[in-house]
Amino acid sequence: xxxxxxxxxxxxxxxxxxxxxxxxxxxxxxxxxxxxxxxxxxxxxxxxxxxxxxxxxxxxxxxxxxxxxxxxxxxxxxxxxxxxxxxxxxxxxxxxxxxxxxxxxxxxxxxxxxxxxxxxxxxxxxxxxxxxxxxxxxxxxxxx
Numbered sequence: 164x165x166x167x168x169x170x171x172x173x174x175x176x177x178x179x180x181x182x183x184x185x186x187x188x189x190x191x192x193x194x195x196x197x198x199x200x201x202x203x204x205x206x207x208x209x210x211x212x213x214x215x216x217x218x219x220x221x222x223x224x225x226x227x228x229x230x231x232x233x234x235x236x237x238x239x240x241x242x243x244x245x246x247x248x249x250x251x252x253x254x255x256x257x258x259x260x261x262x263x264x265x266x267x268x269x270x271x272x273x274x275x276x277x278x279x280x281x282x283x284x285x286x287x288x289x290x291x292x293x294x295x296x297x298x299x300x301x302x303x304x305x306x307x
């Protein structure tokens with residue numbers, strides 16, 4: 164009987180030790196304050212076929228962003244890719260003047276007009292909001 168009581172006491176202390184080691188539940192974070200707008204994601208461009216000189220831009224609207232700026236750059240250089248095709252090369256955005264800048268954009272999709280046929284363009288987009296820094300630029304990696 165003593166052995167039985169010892170075994171019960173041993174099992175009970177082991178159970179208490181396991182229960183006592185369970186971590187406290189993590190605190191739930193229901194909001195976060197950012198000091199910068201989030202960078203737009205999923206930037207895409209589609210030529211408006213009926214016109215040919217317009218491009219419709221879409222991107223994911225980021226929470227807290229009040230408006231966006233779009234910069235369009237004309238590609239002036241080409242290179243040969245791995246398949247032997249000639250492709251447009253992105254400009255050095257910080258050292259090149261944009262072909263077109265549009266700001267205070269509040270609706271997506273956004274159409275940029277006045278492009279020239281048979282030219283290649285690159286585009287970048289950034290978000291703005293009051294009391295926080297602008298987002299980083301989202302850059303469309305391929306020319307349109």
